[in-house]
Amino acid sequence: xxxxxxxxxxxxxxxxxxxxxxxxxxxxxxxxxxxxxxxxxxxxxxxxxxxxxxxxxxxxxxxxxxxxxxxxxxxxxxxxxxxxxxxxxxxxxxxxxxxxxxxxxxxxxxxxxxxxxxxxxxxxxxxxxxxxxxxxxxxxxxxxxxxxxxxxxxxx
Amino acid sequence: xxxxxxxxxxxxxxxxxxxxxxxxxxxxxxxxxxxxxxxxxxxxxxxxxxxxxxxxxxxxxxxxxxxxxxxxxxxxxxxxxxxxxxxxxxxxxxxxxxxxxxxxxxxxxxxxxxxxxxxxxxxxxxxxxxxxxxxxxxxxxxxxxxxxxxxxxxxx
Amino acid sequence: xxxxxxxxxxxxxxxxxxxxxxxxxxxxxxxxxxxxxxxxxxxxxxxxxxxxxxxxxxxxxxxxxxxxxxxxxxxxxxxxxxxxxxxxxxxxxxxxxxxxxxxxxxxxxxxxxxxxxxxxxxxxxxxxxxxxxxxxxxxxxxxxxxxxxxxxxxxx
Numbered sequence: 001x002x003x004x005x006x007x008x009x010x011x012x013x014x015x016x017x018x019x020x021x022x023x024x025x026x027x028x029x030x031x032x033x034x035x036x037x038x039x040x041x042x043x044x045x046x047x048x049x050x051x052x053x054x055x056x057x058x059x060x061x062x063x064x065x066x067x068x069x070x071x072x073x074x075x076x077x078x079x080x081x082x083x084x085x086x087x088x089x090x091x092x093x094x095x096x097x098x099x100x101x102x103x104x105x106x107x108x109x110x111x112x113x114x115x116x117x118x119x120x121x122x123x124x125x126x127x128x129x130x131x132x133x134x135x136x137x138x139x140x141x142x143x144x145x146x147x148x149x150x151x152x153x154x155x156x
Numbered sequence: 157x158x159x160x161x162x163x164x165x166x167x168x169x170x171x172x173x174x175x176x177x178x179x180x181x182x183x184x185x186x187x188x189x190x191x192x193x194x195x196x197x198x199x200x201x202x203x204x205x206x207x208x209x210x211x212x213x214x215x216x217x218x219x220x221x222x223x224x225x226x227x228x229x230x231x232x233x234x235x236x237x238x239x240x241x242x243x244x245x246x247x248x249x250x251x252x253x254x255x256x257x258x259x260x261x262x263x264x265x266x267x268x269x270x271x272x273x274x275x276x277x278x279x280x281x282x283x284x285x286x287x288x289x290x291x292x293x294x295x296x297x298x299x300x301x302x303x304x305x306x307x308x309x310x311x312x
Numbered sequence: 313x314x315x316x317x318x319x320x321x322x323x324x325x326x327x328x329x330x331x332x333x334x335x336x337x338x339x340x341x342x343x344x345x346x347x348x349x350x351x352x353x354x355x356x357x358x359x360x361x362x363x364x365x366x367x368x369x370x371x372x373x374x375x376x377x378x379x380x381x382x383x384x385x386x387x388x389x390x391x392x393x394x395x396x397x398x399x400x401x402x403x404x405x406x407x408x409x410x411x412x413x414x415x416x417x418x419x420x421x422x423x424x425x426x427x428x429x430x431x432x433x434x435x436x437x438x439x440x441x442x443x444x445x446x447x448x449x450x451x452x453x454x455x456x457x458x459x460x461x462x463x464x465x466x467x468x
């Protein structure tokens with residue numbers, strides 16, 4: 001039993017891997033938060049997409065008027081999809097990067113800049129900030145992922 | 157050579173990791189199934205989006221009438237996107253959780269409840285079941301992922 | 313310190329895992345490329361979705377006319393979403409497959425066919441090639457993922 005515990009905690013005992021675990025969990029939780037923000041806007045703006053979601057508002061035309069798109073809801077949904085498009089590569093490439101033996105300080109720099117840039121991106125999208133706020137935060141996180149991918153390909 | 161095999165099977169020899177491997181594969185296969193369900197509804201409802209997909213139905217207006225949205229197709233696609241939004245965090249956070257040394261029984265509880273809830277969510281979306289069926293199954297899987305994230309952050 | 317480095321490079325010293333690292337990084341970079349292709353078409357077709365993105369084109373109606381959908385932009389976005397739907401299962405199931413102790417030659421065959429099929433899929437979608445070009449390349453990559461999932465479930 002203790003042998004198994006040793007095996008299971010081996011990777012997480014590595015400092016770089018532990019940093020990867022922390023920042024990956026943070027960005028994935030941030031991405032999950034977009035679901036709650038979407039739900040919040042759907043409920044406050046009364047803008048739904050599934051007929052069964054508006055059944056409690058009454059029957060027929062009374063309920064149907066809430067089956068509509070809303071600019072704020074669509075904005076959150078675009079932010080959520082952009083998270084998926086950019087956080088999925090970070091999680092995959094970041095894992096391989098963490099296992100490729102980088103210096104802890106270099107790895108932390110990558111993970112922290114990515115995480116900070118994606119949090120900024122969300123604020124830039126939802127407030128919204130004037131461009132190039134959103135564009136720059138997107139580009140910084142993108143560049144960090146490319147940098148990690150380069151290290152993985154060089155090592156593997 | 158045998159040294160390498162040992163290394164490669166080391167993680168998968170760990171019981172918690174083996175459970176993670178099984179349930180992650182099941183939920184990812186379930187998510188992949190949504191592609192086949194979408195294809196099924198596109199073909200039976202004759203509702204396509206790419207002009208090249210309807211070329212076999214004839215030329216000009218004859219084919220163009222099949223370039224349309226269909227309520228059932230859109231419903232499956234929403235279920236597929238909801239899978240992506242929720243199964244991606246499970247796969248990423250679940251891996252880190254499995255490596256954080258949880259008790260096997262606790263880990264199994266997390267993996268099984270998540271998997272069950274996401275399968276229920278798909279049925280609730282596609283049948284569709286009246287609310288809060290879909291909402292509850294979504295929330296249960298969401299809470300399980302948050303619980304695993306908490307364990308990862310506490311350990312790392 | 314050296315003990316930790318040893319641990320961190322242990323997995324990446326395994327030949328199958330190194331192959332997984334290489335091909336996963338390639339397909340994730342390919343998926344990330346779709347963001348740049350989308351940006352290219354949005355800018356050349358002048359088709360944007362966020363009001364703040366067209367603010368530099370002037371005020372009022374002058375800028376609003378660029379808030380529109382464009383067939384080429386939508387095509388790239390569908391290709392990007394299809395990547396997410398298919399590359400996410402590959403990254404997750406592929407990792408577990410790489411750790412399940414497959415023969416190197418068998419693993420390379422899986423990784424290379426998947427990667428080739430997904431690159432073909434992108435060309436088939438963007439050119440676009442007549443069907444069943446896109447359909448076949450999608451199906452081949454899908455079958456490779458199912459084959460890896462079968463091996464994982466048999467081992468775990």
